[in-house]
Amino acid sequence: MKPKYWFNLWHTEIKVYEWNCIEAEITKFSGSAGKTTVVKHELVLVVCRPQSNEVVDRIFLKGLDPAVPTLHEMWAGVRRFMQCGPNAVPGIETNIRETGFLYSLLAYMPYFLPGTIGRHHRETMRWYDYVLAFMSFWLFWIWLPLGVCSYIAGTCAPEPQWPAEIDAESRSL
Known part of the structure; x- marks a missing residue:
């Protein structure tokens, strides 16, 4: 049977993890092309096994950001949302x-x-x-x-x- 849309060929996977097993890391990518150097940062959620530092999975949350403070703010907002619920995060504005x-x-x-x-x-x-x-x-x-x-x-x-x-x-x- 052929899929109705070619979009159906994309693999979708839903993963559920315990919140206390998730940590964040900020990675730095830099590249140089002659006289120009580009530095970008990425916020990655790291899922570890309970009671250890063994990495099970990595989830890329935000990438190619030139500023580290915005990634720290994003991680603080995610933590606040997960600990206190949606009412604890002020000023959520959705894009229409x-x-x-x-x-x-x-x-x-x-x-x-x-x-x-x-x-x-x-x-x-x-x-x-x-x-x-x-x-x-x-x-x-x-x-x-x-x-x-x-x-x-x-x-x-x-x-x-x-x-x-x-x-x-x-x-x-």
């Missing part, structure tokens, strides 16, 4: 993602979007964001095919579905 053609077309220039999403982007822009917006406006013909491809991928992709027992457990917080 529309799937319409116009929203996909302007996905790479969200400050041009009409409505509340575009207004939110324009209100949070700083002075240098306006300079970048002006410069990126001239690259519209590059962003246009990327937006069309984003729309096609978003409409063809199936909705993700969690197994019922995992979904019920995650909603019981």
Whole structure:
């Protein structure tokens, strides 16, 4: 039997671990190309066997970040959420993602979007964001095919579905 979508070929695996067996590590990647050196950091969750330091699994949480303090803040937020629940984490703001053609077309220039999403982007822009917006406006013909491809991928992709027992457990917080 052929899969309905080619997306179904991706392997999905749900792993459940005890919270007290999870530690975090920040890894550093650096590379040099002539006169330029690039340094990036990554936040990795390390799952160890109980009562030991033997690594069972690694989960990459956030990668390619140039600043270490943001990764420390992220780990502190994860720990606070796991110990005290969702009410202990202040200011959780979710990204609103529309799937319409116009929203996909302007996905790479969200400050041009009409409505509340575009207004939110324009209100949070700083002075240098306006300079970048002006410069990126001239690259519209590059962003246009990327937006069309984003729309096609978003409409063809199936909705993700969690197994019922995992979904019920995650909603019981």
